[in-house]
Amino acid sequence: MKPYLKPKAMRMKNIFKIIAFVVYLIPTVLLAETVEKNTLVLGVKYYNDNNAVQHLVISAKSKIDGKFQKIANIAVKVFITSDADKNNLIGTGITSERGEFILLIPPAAKTEWAKSATQNFVAVSAATKLYEEARGEATITKAKIKIDTADGKIVNAKLLVLTDSVWKPMTGVEMVLAIKRLDGNLNISETATYTTDSAGAVTGEFKRDSLPGDSKGNLVLLANVIDNDIYGNLSAEINVPWGKPLSYTTNYNHRSLFARRGHSPFWLEFLAYGIIIAVWVVIIYLVFQIKKIVKLGLE
Amino acid sequence: MDKLREDKIIADLLPQEFGKQGKIWVVCLLFFAALGVFAYGRQLYYGLEVTAMRDYASWGIYISNFVFFVAISLVGSLITAVLRLTNVKWSTPLTRIAEIIAVSAITFASLIIIVDMGRPERFYNLFLHGRLQSPIIWDVIVITTYFFISLLLLYFPLLPDLKIMIGFKERNGKWLQKLYVFLGSFWKNKAEQFKITDKAINILAIAIIPVAFSIHTVTSWLFATTYRPGWDSTNFGAYFISGAFLVGAGGVVIAMYIFRTHYKLEKYITDDHFDRMGKVLVLLALLYLYFNFNEFLVPAFKMKKSEEDHLLGLFTGEFAPIFWFAIFTSMFIPIFILLFKKGRKPIPAFIAGILVVVGSWFKRFLIVTPTLLHPFLPMHDVPANYHHYIPSWEEWAIAGGSLAGALLVITFFARIFPIIPIHETILETESHENEKHF
Structure with a gap:
C-alpha cells in the first residue's frame, strides 16, 4: 500500500521530476546543436x-x-x-x-x-x-550509337535519338572513337573528338598500326558519347581484326636462378647433384668400409 | 714400449667419472638447457611473437647463434684434416677435442635453425620441396653432409680405443660396457683393419676440407646473395671462413685448458701445445683482421649513401659499443696476448681463447642484425620498437640453452670416451722412443 501524500507534497514531487527531466535534456539538446552536419x-x-x-x-x-x-x-x-x-x-x-x-x-x-x-x-x-x-x-x-567499319580501316558511327517513338539521327554531338585497352581507351587517331553531322554520323580513320590485339589480332573498337548533359554516357563497340596478333611469351617455365622450384638451370643441377653424389658416394663407401672392418673382426 | 708405460698412458687417458666439480658443471648446463627448452615451449605455444624479432629485424640472435655454431664447427677440419694432411704430429691429442666440438656445434646449428622457424613442424618441406637455386637449400645439404663426415671422422679413430675400453669391464659398468661392445667389439687390432681405418681417415680428411669450406661459404652466401648494406660483398666467403677458423681454434684452446686441468692431462696436452695453438691463433686472428679491414675499410672509403647509416651505426652509432668490443676481444687483445711467449702459456692462452670465442659470438650478431635494421627504403609508420632489436628473455634462454646443450654433448662425450686418442698416443710415444734410439 502506497503511503498517503498530501496534495502539496505531491505537487512538489512532480515539480522535482520535471526539473530532473529538464536537467537531463539540456546537455543532450546542447550537444545535438553543436554537431554541424555537412551538405x-x-x-x-x-x-x-x-x-x-x-x-x-x-x-x-x-x-x-x-x-x-x-x-x-x-x-x-x-x-x-x-x-x-x-x-x-x-x-x-x-x-x-x-x-x-x-x-x-x-x-x-x-x-x-x-x-x-x-x-x-x-x-x-x-x-x-x-x-x-x-x-x-x-x-x-534516350539515345544509342551504331558503329560500323568500311574498307581502309575507316570507322563509321551514328548517334540516334528517340524522338516520338522513332530513332532519329542527332547532329552536333561530340563523340570519341577509340580502341579499348587494358587500362582505358586509346583514340583511333590524333583526333580527340568528332562531331556528328546532319546524318548523326562521324567518320574516322584508324591510324594505330601494330597495336597488339588478342591472339588473332582482334581489337575492340569503341564509339563513345561521354558525360553529355542530354544523353548521358553512351557507347557501342565492335571487334575488328586490325591489331597485331599477340603471342604471349612467359619465362615462367624457363630454367633460371630466379625460377621456381624444379626449374633451376641445367648447369646448376649438374654441378650441385654432381657434388652431392660425389660426396655421398664417398660417405656410403666409408660406411661399407665399417662393414668390412666388422666382417674382418668376426672372422 | 714397455707394458708398464703403455698401461700408464691407458690409465691416464681412460674416461673418468664426474667429480664434484664435474657434477656441478653438468647440473648448471642441464639447468640452462632446461630453461632453453622451457622458453622454446613458450615460443611454440605463443609463436614467434615472444621474440623481439619483427618486420625488419627478422633474424636475431638465433641466426647469430647458428652462424656462430657453423663457424666453430669448422675447427674439426682445421685440426683433424688440415694439420693431419700437412703431417703435423703435435696436433694428435687435440684431434678428438676438435672433432667433438665440430659434431656438437653442427648438431646445434641444425637445431637452432629449426628454432628460428615459425612453423617447425613444416621443416621436412625443406627436403621435400626445396628449391635448388636457394642458398638455404645448399646450407641444409652441406650441413647434413658435414655432420655425417664429422661423425665418421670421430668414429674411425675411436675404434682401437673402444677395444682398449672394452677390456675394463669392471670399471666401465653395465651400460657403458654395452655401448662399447655395440660400437667396437668387432675391432681385433688386425693389420687389415688398421689399413682400412687409416685409408678411411685419409679419405675423410681430404673430403672434409671442401665440405667444411662449403658449409661456411654457403652460410656466408645466405647473406651475400641478398642485396643489403653490409651483406652485399664478394668478400664474404673468405671473410666467414677466416673468422670460423679463428673461433674454432679459440674453442679448442679453451677445451684444451679445461680438459688438461680437470683430468690432469698435463703430460699429454703440454705447454708446447698451447704455445703452438697460440701461434695458430695469432695467425688466424691476423688473417681475420685483414678480412675485416677489407670488409669495412673499402665501403667506408666510398661511404655510399645506402651503406652510410649501417657503417656509422657500427663505428660510432647504436652498435658501436658491441662492434668495438667484438673487434678488440676477438682480434686485437688475443693477438697482443699471444704474440709473447709468456702469453702462450696455458692460462693466458685460455683467457685469449675465451676472448676470441666471446668476441666472435658478438661479431656474428653484428653481421646479422644491424644490416636488417638498415633497409634501403626508410622505415615509415612502424611502431618504435621496430627500429631496434633487443632480444627477449626467451631468445636469450633458447640461445643460452643451445650453447649449454652443445657443451653438454662435449661433456658427456668426454665422460664416455677418451678425449685424447689412446691408441694414437701410444703409437706416437713409441715412435718418439724409436727415434731417440736411432
Whole structure:
C-alpha cells in the first residue's frame, strides 16, 4: 500500500521530476546543436553500354576543408521518374570507398522506361549523424550509337535519338572513337573528338598500326558519347581484326636462378647433384668400409 | 714400449667419472638447457611473437647463434684434416677435442635453425620441396653432409680405443660396457683393419676440407646473395671462413685448458701445445683482421649513401659499443696476448681463447642484425620498437640453452670416451722412443 501524500507534497514531487527531466535534456539538446552536419551532394549518371546494359552510377561527395571529397557508406535509394515514391524504387545501394556504387536498371522498370523518350532518375539519401539528407536527379533523353567499319580501316558511327517513338539521327554531338585497352581507351587517331553531322554520323580513320590485339589480332573498337548533359554516357563497340596478333611469351617455365622450384638451370643441377653424389658416394663407401672392418673382426 | 708405460698412458687417458666439480658443471648446463627448452615451449605455444624479432629485424640472435655454431664447427677440419694432411704430429691429442666440438656445434646449428622457424613442424618441406637455386637449400645439404663426415671422422679413430675400453669391464659398468661392445667389439687390432681405418681417415680428411669450406661459404652466401648494406660483398666467403677458423681454434684452446686441468692431462696436452695453438691463433686472428679491414675499410672509403647509416651505426652509432668490443676481444687483445711467449702459456692462452670465442659470438650478431635494421627504403609508420632489436628473455634462454646443450654433448662425450686418442698416443710415444734410439 502506497503511503498517503498530501496534495502539496505531491505537487512538489512532480515539480522535482520535471526539473530532473529538464536537467537531463539540456546537455543532450546542447550537444545535438553543436554537431554541424555537412551538405551531401548526390550525383546520378546514366550509362548505356553497347546498347545492351543500362546502368546508373550514383556518387556521394561533400565539401570538407574547402574540397569536395568522396563519401563512403552513404545509403542511397534510387527511383525511376522524379517522384521518390516506393512504387518507383529501382534499387538501393551503399557508396563504396570511392564514394559511389553502380545500379543496373532492373527489368521490372521496363514499363516506366517505355513510357517516354526522356527519363528521370532520383537518388535520395536520409540524414545521418554527419550529413544532411540529400537528393540528386538526372534527366536523360534516350539515345544509342551504331558503329560500323568500311574498307581502309575507316570507322563509321551514328548517334540516334528517340524522338516520338522513332530513332532519329542527332547532329552536333561530340563523340570519341577509340580502341579499348587494358587500362582505358586509346583514340583511333590524333583526333580527340568528332562531331556528328546532319546524318548523326562521324567518320574516322584508324591510324594505330601494330597495336597488339588478342591472339588473332582482334581489337575492340569503341564509339563513345561521354558525360553529355542530354544523353548521358553512351557507347557501342565492335571487334575488328586490325591489331597485331599477340603471342604471349612467359619465362615462367624457363630454367633460371630466379625460377621456381624444379626449374633451376641445367648447369646448376649438374654441378650441385654432381657434388652431392660425389660426396655421398664417398660417405656410403666409408660406411661399407665399417662393414668390412666388422666382417674382418668376426672372422 | 714397455707394458708398464703403455698401461700408464691407458690409465691416464681412460674416461673418468664426474667429480664434484664435474657434477656441478653438468647440473648448471642441464639447468640452462632446461630453461632453453622451457622458453622454446613458450615460443611454440605463443609463436614467434615472444621474440623481439619483427618486420625488419627478422633474424636475431638465433641466426647469430647458428652462424656462430657453423663457424666453430669448422675447427674439426682445421685440426683433424688440415694439420693431419700437412703431417703435423703435435696436433694428435687435440684431434678428438676438435672433432667433438665440430659434431656438437653442427648438431646445434641444425637445431637452432629449426628454432628460428615459425612453423617447425613444416621443416621436412625443406627436403621435400626445396628449391635448388636457394642458398638455404645448399646450407641444409652441406650441413647434413658435414655432420655425417664429422661423425665418421670421430668414429674411425675411436675404434682401437673402444677395444682398449672394452677390456675394463669392471670399471666401465653395465651400460657403458654395452655401448662399447655395440660400437667396437668387432675391432681385433688386425693389420687389415688398421689399413682400412687409416685409408678411411685419409679419405675423410681430404673430403672434409671442401665440405667444411662449403658449409661456411654457403652460410656466408645466405647473406651475400641478398642485396643489403653490409651483406652485399664478394668478400664474404673468405671473410666467414677466416673468422670460423679463428673461433674454432679459440674453442679448442679453451677445451684444451679445461680438459688438461680437470683430468690432469698435463703430460699429454703440454705447454708446447698451447704455445703452438697460440701461434695458430695469432695467425688466424691476423688473417681475420685483414678480412675485416677489407670488409669495412673499402665501403667506408666510398661511404655510399645506402651503406652510410649501417657503417656509422657500427663505428660510432647504436652498435658501436658491441662492434668495438667484438673487434678488440676477438682480434686485437688475443693477438697482443699471444704474440709473447709468456702469453702462450696455458692460462693466458685460455683467457685469449675465451676472448676470441666471446668476441666472435658478438661479431656474428653484428653481421646479422644491424644490416636488417638498415633497409634501403626508410622505415615509415612502424611502431618504435621496430627500429631496434633487443632480444627477449626467451631468445636469450633458447640461445643460452643451445650453447649449454652443445657443451653438454662435449661433456658427456668426454665422460664416455677418451678425449685424447689412446691408441694414437701410444703409437706416437713409441715412435718418439724409436727415434731417440736411432
